[in-house]
Amino acid sequence: MKTLKSEHIFHGRAFNVRVDEVEYAPGRTHRIEVVEHSGAVTLVPVDAEGRVWFIRQYRHAVAETMLELPAGTLHPAEDPALGAQRELQEEIGRRAGVLERLASFYLAPGYSTELMHAYLATDLSPAPLPPDEDEAIVTAPLSLAEAMQAVARGEVRDAKSLAALFAAARRLGW
Numbered sequence: 001m002k003t004l005k006s007e008h009i010f011h012g013r014a015f016n017v018r019v020d021e022v023e024y025a026p027g028r029t030h031r032i033e034v035v036e037h038s039g040a041v042t043l044v045p046v047d048a049e050g051r052v053w054f055i056r057q058y059r060h061a062v063a064e065t066m067l068e069l070p071a072g073t074l075h076p077a078e079d080p081a082l083g084a085q086r087e088l089q090e091e092i093g094r095r096a097g098v099l100e101r102l103a104s105f106y107l108a109p110g111y112s113t114e115l116m117h118a119y120l121a122t123d124l125s126p127a128p129l130p131p132d133e134d135e136a137i138v139t140a141p142l143s144l145a146e147a148m149q150a151v152a153r154g155e156v157r158d159a160k161s162l163a164a165l166f167a168a169a170r171r172l173g174w
Helices: 080-092 144-152 159-172
Strands: 002-011 016-025 028-036 040-045 052-059 064-068 071-073 094-106 115-126 137-142
Touching: 040 052, 040 080, 040 094, 040 159, 052 080, 052 144, 064 159, 071 080, 080 094, 080 115, 080 137, 094 159, 115 159, 137 144, 144 159
Parallel strands: 040 115
Antiparallel strands: 002 016, 016 028, 040 071, 052 064, 052 137, 094 115
16 A cells, blocks of 8 residues: 555644545555544543542533543643643542553544553542643542443443543453
């Protein structure tokens, strides 16, 4: 496969879009739209009582308030562990004494470059940072049983939260 041409058609705050003309085989070309993203982090924050800290946040694209794990976009070239601490502080007002990488995965490799880095965050202590201007977040600490029930009921519906939770469950023997 060979890229014959690449054109940026949109530059935004959260991502850019380019259109590539790709040759799959001699004489067979196809146009592919690619969302360029700087990457992101998601966290499974577990406090001393064993509660998993979720957030509730309205997501305009799906017109729903979602129950999800804290997460956020990395700044260009930002170390994922530093971004994870920043997002934890902005979204749940806590800092992790221990931050352990669980996994890294592409959210939608068919059209996006976004690589998500998932972390287990423990030894939490208060350390709030101001939230992003475009976010209205409510924290929702849940016991492990409540968290798994929320998953079973279909209340946790975003891929990053599900993938990170299952990676944490494997790591912690839940």
